Amino acid sequence: MGMTRRQFIKRTAALTAASLVGVELPKIEKAAQAADVEEWHPGVCRFCGVGCRVYLGLKKGKPVAIKGIPESATNKGYLCMKGMLFYRIIHHPERLTKPLYRERKDQPFREISWEEALRIAARKFAETVVKYGPDATAYYGSGQALTEETYLFQKIMRGGLGTNNVEGNPRLCMASAVGGYLTSFGADEPIGSYADIEKAYCFFIIGSNMAECHPVIFRRVMNRKFAKPNEVKVINADPRVSPTSRIADLHLQFRPGTDLALLNAMAYVIIEEGLYDQEFIQKYCKFKIGKPPKDVTFEEYKEFLKQYTPERAAEICGGNITPEKIRTAARWFATSKATMSLWTMGINQRSRGVWANNLIHNLHLLTGQLCKPGADSFSLTGQPNACGGVREGGGLCHILPAHRPVKIDKLRHQVEDLWGIPRGTIPPKPGYHTIAMFRAVNQGKIKALWVNCTSPAQSLPNCDFYRKGLAREDLFLVVTDIFPTKTTELANLVLPTAFHFEKTGVYGCTERRSQLTVKVVDPPREAKPEVWIVREWALRMAEEFERLGDRRRAENLRICVKPFLGKEEGYELPKAIWEEYTQKLTKGRDNDLSGATYEVLKQRPDGVQWPAPTKEHALKGGTYKKFVRGIDPLAEEEGRKLGISGPYVFYGPAHKDHKLYLWLRPYKGAAEEPDAEYPFYLSTGRVIDHWHTSSMTGRIPELLRANPYAYVEINPKDAARLGIKPNDMVEIETRRGKIVLPAKVYEGPIQGMVFIYWHDMAEERMANRVTKDAFDPGSKEPEFKICACRIRKVSGPRPLKPYVVGHKI
Amino acid sequence: MKMRLGLLAVGLLALVFSCAPQKTPGPQVGKKPAVAHPELSPQEKLIACSDCHRTETPEIYREWYQSRHGIAMVKCFQCHGTFETFHQPTRETCRTCHAKAYDNCPKDKVCWECHTPHAFKRHQ
Numbered sequence: 001m002g003m004t005r006r007q008f009i010k011r012t013a014a015l016t017a018a019s020l021v022g023v024e025l026p027k028i029e030k031a032a033q034a035a036d037v038e039e040w041h042p043g044v045c046r047f048c049g050v051g052c053r054v055y056l057g058l059k060k061g062k063p064v065a066i067k068g069i070p071e072s073a074t075n076k077g078y079l080c081m082k083g084m085l086f087y088r089i090i091h092h093p094e095r096l097t098k099p100l101y102r103e104r105k106d107q108p109f110r111e112i113s114w115e116e117a118l119r120i121a122a123r124k125f126a127e128t129v130v131k132y133g134p135d136a137t138a139y140y141g142s143g144q145a146l147t148e149e150t151y152l153f154q155k156i157m158r159g160g161l162g163t164n165n166v167e168g169n170p171r172l173c174m175a176s177a178v179g180g181y182l183t184s185f186g187a188d189e190p191i192g193s194y195a196d197i198e199k200a201y202c203f204f205i206i207g208s209n210m211a212e213c214h215p216v217i218f219r220r221v222m223n224r225k226f227a228k229p230n231e232v233k234v235i236n237a238d239p240r241v242s243p244t245s246r247i248a249d250l251h252l253q254f255r256p257g258t259d260l261a262l263l264n265a266m267a268y269v270i271i272e273e274g275l276y277d278q279e280f281i282q283k284y285c286k287f288k289i290g291k292p293p294k295d296v297t298f299e300e301y302k303e304f305l306k307q308y309t310p311e312r313a314a315e316i317c318g319g320n321i322t323p324e325k326i327r328t329a330a331r332w333f334a335t336s337k338a339t340m341s342l343w344t345m346g347i348n349q350r351s352r353g354v355w356a357n358n359l360i361h362n363l364h365l366l367t368g369q370l371c372k373p374g375a376d377s378f379s380l381t382g383q384p385n386a387c388g389g390v391r392e393g394g395g396l397c398h399i400l401p402a403h404r405p406v407k408i409d410k411l412r413h414q415v416e417d418l419w420g421i422p423r424g425t426i427p428p429k430p431g432y433h434t435i436a437m438f439r440a441v442n443q444g445k446i447k448a449l450w451v452n453c454t455s456p457a458q459s460l461p462n463c464d465f466y467r468k469g470l471a472r473e474d475l476f477l478v479v480t481d482i483f484p485t486k487t488t489e490l491a492n493l494v495l496p497t498a499f500h501f502e503k504t505g506v507y508g509c510t511e512r513r514s515q516l517t518v519k520v521v522d523p524p525r526e527a528k529p530e531v532w533i534v535r536e537w538a539l540r541m542a543e544e545f546e547r548l549g550d551r552r553r554a555e556n557l558r559i560c561v562k563p564f565l566g567k568e569e570g571y572e573l574p575k576a577i578w579e580e581y582t583q584k585l586t587k588g589r590d591n592d593l594s595g596a597t598y599e600v601l602k603q604r605p606d607g608v609q610w611p612a613p614t615k616e617h618a619l620k621g622g623t624y625k626k627f628v629r630g631i632d633p634l635a636e637e638e639g640r641k642l643g644i645s646g647p648y649v650f651y652g653p654a655h656k657d658h659k660l661y662l663w664l665r666p667y668k669g670a671a672e673e674p675d676a677e678y679p680f681y682l683s684t685g686r687v688i689d690h691w692h693t694s695s696m697t698g699r700i701p702e703l704l705r706a707n708p709y710a711y712v713e714i715n716p717k718d719a720a721r722l723g724i725k726p727n728d729m730v731e732i733e734t735r736r737g738k739i740v741l742p743a744k745v746y747e748g749p750i751q752g753m754v755f756i757y758w759h760d761m762a763e764e765r766m767a768n769r770v771t772k773d774a775f776d777p778g779s780k781e782p783e784f785k786i787c788a789c790r791i792r793k794v795s796g797p798r799p800l801k802p803y804v805v806g807h808k809i
Numbered sequence: 810m811k812m813r814l815g816l817l818a819v820g821l822l823a824l825v826f827s828c829a830p831q832k833t834p835g836p837q838v839g840k841k842p843a844v845a846h847p848e849l850s851p852q853e854k855l856i857a858c859s860d861c862h863r864t865e866t867p868e869i870y871r872e873w874y875q876s877r878h879g880i881a882m883v884k885c886f887q888c889h890g891t892f893e894t895f896h897q898p899t900r901e902t903c904r905t906c907h908a909k910a911y912d913n914c915p916k917d918k919v920c921w922e923c924h925t926p927h928a929f930k931r932h933q
């Protein structure tokens with residue numbers, strides 16, 4: 001070609017510039033998508049919790065494109081690269097398409113029929129229950145499963161087998177947010193919506209790299225900031241300067257885990273400078289301390305905060321925090337026309353995650369920055385259906401559908417009655433939470449485990465430890481998924497499932513919005529929707545229990561699946577499940593979705609935000625802001641019932657006094673802080689290009705290329721001290737193990753901290769082999785974000801290969 | 810340094826190429842671009858486009874980085890495709906995100922005749 005690379009690039013640049021001045025452009029290829037597409041079908045993105053609406057484009061029945069829906073209330077047409085490209089997964093040649101089985105884990109898998117697979121799964125679970133009791137079985141699900149799937153799985157486990165060993169990966173990402181909402185507001189999930197973004201004047205983004213983890217919502221925040229650059233303030237609080245910091249007016253960079261001191265200090269300034277809203281506090285709030293909670297006065301709260309003067313907090317927080325920065329942040333927060341806080345895993349994945357959530361809520365309660373347009377305390381969800389399926393649908397060990405705690409007799413009996421099974425079938429004791437569940441696997445207490453649509457072998461903290469349990473020969477492990485993963489490698493039975501748009505169901509995103517995606521293509525070969533798999537498994541289990549002489553369980557299982565018998569699996573079956581869940585289980589609860597039938601969801605392109613107790617309300621889109629009279633029908637109704645006047649009614653089921661609680665929560669460090677032996681903080685997170693364990697995004701060439709492997713980010717000062725140069729190979733060692741990664745030297749992480757992406761599946765780079773499995777005592781969410789490590793250079797740059805289980809790169 | 814430059818160039822290429830429209834990669838892309846990207850080794854293909862273009866075409870990089878696309882992390886491959894599918898974007902590519910603008914703008918012009926390429930200011 002006779003052109004050097006440099007010349008080529010210069011030439012390309014020149015061509016691009018030429019287009020500016022009307023010089024003829026090089027010939028452009030034929031239109032990429034719209035021209036090729038024959039039909040567009042609406043649905044929701046398969047990945048993060050933003051809930052972007054998409055059109056899937058088909059040509060001759062084959063998915064060939066995706067585009068954003070411009071009228072969408074959520075994404076207004078925008079998509080990030082993951083959303084734009086996920087159609088490539090649908091017909092990917094590496095999809096799992098046949099049930100695979102091996103009796104022993106040291107044997108190779110062999111293909112078997114569905115009938116055989118379902119019989120094996122049914123026999124193993126039934127025999128385990130009869131021999132070891134129901135708590136020797138467990139289900140571990142996902143915030144990516146459809147609501148119908150999570151609901152049916154937990155119904156079978158609880159109502160059929162009689163165990164609360166029902167968990168899901170949202171425990172690893174959202175549990176602390178749930179704990180924070182319940183203890184501060186008495187009700188789970190945000191009060192406001194994304195629509196507040198365009199009405200906010202101050203954004204307090206803490207512990208969240210929104211630019212990469214919630215790109216489309218970040219874009220809305222960015223647009224708001226650019227629309228009113230002087231009026232709108234953005235505060236970004238994070239130990240790491242990230243792409244999110246690029247729109248910040250103020251970056252508060254603190255030592256990992258010290259944000260509890262920072263948040264208390266902001267409250268101190270708000271009170272000291274008289275910036276609080278006395279009327280809001282008096283009317284709606286109470287001050288609380290300890291467990292069991294005790295009432296305290298405003299004066300006692302003030303006294304408590306004296307430990308957190310900005311001067312003292314700046315010392316604790318370290319980094320570039322100064323007392324003046326804390327004061328500025330507090331003033332902007334309190335005095336803006338409307339303040340919206342946004343946070344994700346930096347706050348949640350901590351041994352004091354619930355407290356950190358409480359302290360953010362405290363700032364909103366003190367200042368009355370709540371319930372009015374643009375003001376909200378808004379936690380961002382990681383997965384597309386962590387809120388809908390798992391939090392609302394009963395996918396965690398301590399909650400039944402529609403926010404009913406398992407241990408409350410009345411609510412548990414309600415569920416039993418609604419399902420038509422005898423009272424006493426569902427045990428009152430919550431099951432194992434995630435870490436306890438996998439510890440029980442390690443101890444041999446769980447003998448049969450079903451993992452659906454998630455890969456704990458890679459996503460659990462300290463995962464080597466838990467992989468030992470998953471590899472035990474006496475554990476029968478079923479995995480339902482669309483691709484091979486680190487977890488299918490340890491399974492006995494791998495069942496191929498249908499992917500998005502190959503089945504019908506609902507995702508509920510961050511802002512209480514439920515959106516329906518209808519099946520438009522068939523799953524490949526023998527892959528099946530999970531709802532079909534569960535129903536058929538339950539029916540065969542009933543036969544097994546009969547054979548084993550447990551008539552009661554056989555009968556309960558049959559009752560549980562009876563409403564779904566004979567239904568076609570692509571649409572009718574999930575519809576029947578959604579109907580049961582919404583009409584029977586959510587009716588009268590705070591997440592009332594009974595107005596949001598499939599018919600309504602099909603008519604409502606943007607879906608419905610709960611509460612939506614009637615079809616009329618659902619057809620208008622549901623509730624943009626909870627607790628506000630005139631907007632939220634339940635606020636109206638409950639206010640009337642309870643005789644509460646005024647614009648807001650806090651009817652959250654967890655606070656019988658209908659008050660919001662301001663909590664006195666002291667600063668407490670991480671479970672494992674750096675010391676002489678392990679002097680660095682290690683933190684982990686995501687990149688925009690990859691979705692969680694990258695079993696899907698790793699198979700899309702553009703996304704794999706964009707971030708083919710994890711690397712470790714090191715502050716230049718630390719790198720210089722340790723003689724580490726960019727791309728050198730660096731060993732990260734914690735008390736749990738070692739990994740080796742290329743170094744990226746840049747001013748992202750604060751000095752004394754290193755940061756790793758966790759999507760990489762290659763053994764030598766897999767972040768969770770070294771992270772810590774300490775967890776929050778309240779939410780049981782693990783502290784992925786902080787542990788202690790040491791680092792050392794092991795070699796200069798080395799060529800590396802990306803690795804995805806079963807992917808032919 | 811030489812190696813680094815080589816790598817950079819590689820990445821650049823990948824970058825330019827990697828911004829293809831949302832289309833299945835490969836043969837159906839159609840006509841070859843006017844200028845072919847120099848060959849890349851498999852390892853080089855794994856470098857993000859921007860890594861090379863940051864130094865090789867700093868003006869373009871800066872324009873993109875400081876634009877809304879840059880801040881919102883719209884990466885090269887979203888508009889230009891990957892190394893294998895590299896192409897100049899078309900109106901259809903932009904439509905993926907900007908359907909309203911697509912409908913409102915003149916049909917006989919490519920988007921960047923009015924909206925500065927890479928910076929994408931509203932109007933030139």
Ligand code: SF4
Binds near residue numbers: 045048078215
């Ligand atoms: S922001 Fe989230 S929901 Fe939207 S396109 Fe990207 S991954 Fe999908």
